[in-house]
Amino acid sequence: MASRVSLKSKGKASGKGSKGSQEEKSLSQSFKEWSTWTVKKAKVITHYGFIPLVIIIGMNSEPKPHISQLLSPV
Template sequence: MASKVSLRSKGKSSKSSSKSSEEKSATQAFKEWTTWAVKKAKVVTHYGFIPLVIIIGMNSEPKPQLSQLLSPV
């Protein structure tokens, strides 16, 4: 009694996919672009938040000094 080994992929089969290669590449490009954009937005938000708060604080009334904005008291 010899057992038969079957090699099957657990993911989606490329043969049964109804999307064309152009749609796949467009979808892949869109996913890559959005991932890139989100990563860049995280960096901009991370490094831009504190300067934004300082700029908004400097333009408010009454006008504080920079040392007053940065002091913890």
């Protein structure tokens, strides 16, 4: 396996008195993280919400079916 080389400088000169400050993220990196988080949440919502949504839409349609008619395979 190849080892990775770290380009971060070590010592007092890199901090300049700000102990807990993080480097500023670019706008594109922030957007990428936000969109990834959004897509993950949307996948979970779609996964667990699709069948209840179909049942709710089916219950509000004409003619009004009973819940057993919606859930039966026939």
